[in-house]
Amino acid sequence: MSPLYSVIHRDFTLAMRQKADIFQPLTFFVLVITLFPIGVGPAPETLQKIGPGVIWVAAILSALLGMERLFRDDFNDGVLEQMQLSNLSLSWIMFAKVMTHWLLTIVPLILISPLLALFLNLTMPMYWALLATLLLGTPILSLLGSIAVALTVGLQKGGILLSLIIIPVFIPLLIFATSAVDTALFGLNYLPQLAIIAAMLCIAMALTPMAMSYAIKVSHQ
Amino acid sequence: MDVLIAQSLTCVKQDRVLFSDLDIILRAGELVHLTGPNGAGKTSLLRILAGLAQPETGLVHTNSADTYDVPLLYLGHKLAQNKHLSAIENLTYWSALHRVNPSVESLYHILAQYQLVGLEDLPTGQLSAGQQRRVSLARTELVQAPLWILDEPYTSLDVTGVSFIQTRVDEYVSRGGCVIMTSHQALSSSHLVRELVLEYQI
Numbered sequence: 027m028s029p030l031y032s033v034i035h036r037d038f039t040l041a042m043r044q045k046a047d048i049f050q051p052l053t054f055f056v057l058v059i060t061l062f063p064i065g066v067g068p069a070p071e072t073l074q075k076i077g078p079g080v081i082w083v084a085a086i087l088s089a090l091l092g093m094e095r096l097f098r099d100d101f102n103d104g105v106l107e108q109m110q111l112s113n114l115s116l117s118w119i120m121f122a123k124v125m126t127h128w129l130l131t132i133v134p135l136i137l138i139s140p141l142l143a144l145f146l147n148l149t150m151p152m153y154w155a156l157l158a159t160l161l162l163g164t165p166i167l168s169l170l171g172s173i174a175v176a177l178t179v180g181l182q183k184g185g186i187l188l189s190l191i192i193i194p195v196f197i198p199l200l201i202f203a204t205s206a207v208d209t210a211l212f213g214l215n216y217l218p219q220l221a222i223i224a225a226m227l228c229i230a231m232a233l234t235p236m237a238m239s240y241a242i243k244v245s246h247q
Numbered sequence: 248m249d250v251l252i253a254q255s256l257t258c259v260k261q262d263r264v265l266f267s268d269l270d271i272i273l274r275a276g277e278l279v280h281l282t283g284p285n286g287a288g289k290t291s292l293l294r295i296l297a298g299l300a301q302p303e304t305g306l307v308h309t310n311s312a313d314t315y316d317v318p319l320l321y322l323g324h325k326l327a328q329n330k331h332l333s334a335i336e337n338l339t340y341w342s343a344l345h346r347v348n349p350s351v352e353s354l355y356h357i358l359a360q361y362q363l364v365g366l367e368d369l370p371t372g373q374l375s376a377g378q379q380r381r382v383s384l385a386r387t388e389l390v391q392a393p394l395w396i397l398d399e400p401y402t403s404l405d406v407t408g409v410s411f412i413q414t415r416v417d418e419y420v421s422r423g424g425c426v427i428m429t430s431h432q433a434l435s436s437s438h439l440v441r442e443l444v445l446e447y448q449i
Binding site: 027028029031032033035036039040043044099100102103104105107108109110111112113114246247 | 301323332346
């Protein structure tokens with residue numbers, strides 16, 4: 027096993043042992059979105075109008091829900107200490123851990139989104155736009171969120187602080203993502219919004235691993 | 248040969264100076280026993296030497312020769328094992344992280360030496376505190392390092408466990424390894440033990 031692969035393999039094995047951790051964000055996501063049509067009434071136009079926003083807000087909240095646990099066990103057990111002391115760069119390890127977490131908790135949400143798009147009466151073009159924004163946007167949620175997780179991992183009850191730090195950062199992403207889906211409703215070109223989200227993802231991928239590893243080193247002080 | 252050189256280390260915690268201007272040189276084939284009352288800063292010093300914490304002032308330099316897998320091995324209060332993974336899995340993932348890939352048979356053999364026969368595949372959360380400590384200490388067999396930094400390795404070990412680890416440490420020192428460790432009991436080593444005492448400073 028190569029060092030980086032061992033980190034990914036370990037997280038997969040652990041996730042398989044604690045399946046509840048994977049299903050909790052997924053059930054939350056499905057529940058929120060099924061409750062909305064019942065709450066606001068089943069008028070197809072209303073649902074179509076609020077649909078993209080509802081799915082995205084639900085995605086952000088479910089991502090937050092699973093995020094707090096991302097590094098907590100490894101920090102408390104001292105596994106992160108050993109990772110920091112290994113010859114492998116901590117930034118790479120953090121990046122691998124976050125991407126594994128994204129695969130395990132967020133990709134199921136994306137996979138189930140066709141069904142939810144049906145609930146909210148999204149048209150086919152809207153669905154494709156939604157899928158594109160979710161695929162490009164949710165890794166940003168994971169990467170940016172993990173900086174806040176790494177910063178608060180040493181604190182007791184860091185959960186509230188975590189949400190307060192993360193939510194404002196996600197607002198630009200939410201605006202561009204829902205705007206892309208709305209544009210798709212009218213059959214217009216939504217590539218500019220996607221390009222902006224993709225640019226945010228590139229910046230996040232380049233910079234967040236360093237920020238995460240620095241935050242972990244500070245937490246170990 | 249020097250394996251670690253630390254110059255004028257100062258550590259401040261909660262406005263209290265734990266130690267200041269501390270110089271430490273650790274040489275190969277040396278067993279150093281770090282002692283001092285609770286709160287004197289033993290763990291803080293070991294974490295600084297390991298590179299996990301930054302000192303207020305001062306420098307730590309380790310010998311990073313290519314002949315070793317890692318410049319040092321640090322085993323702290325936290326056992327660095329996940330309670331949902333078995334002893335074998337914990338050790339396999341940890342070794343892979345350090346670019347060492349021991350065979351499963353060799354891991355069984357090592358765990359047998361650490362009196363963990365039959366417990367290899369149980370989640371470590373189900374083991375007793377002493378057995379978990381043994382799994383953690385079994386790491387010393389897996390990776391080649393010129394320096395071991397052991398923070399209270401005898402915690403929750405039974406009498407035979409303590410003497411077993413002590414012989415392991417002695418063998419390692421005879422082979423030219425260097426060990427710095429804390430322990431509140433006197434070390435019954437066959438080697439000359441260098442005592443390093445940290446005073447409690449107000």
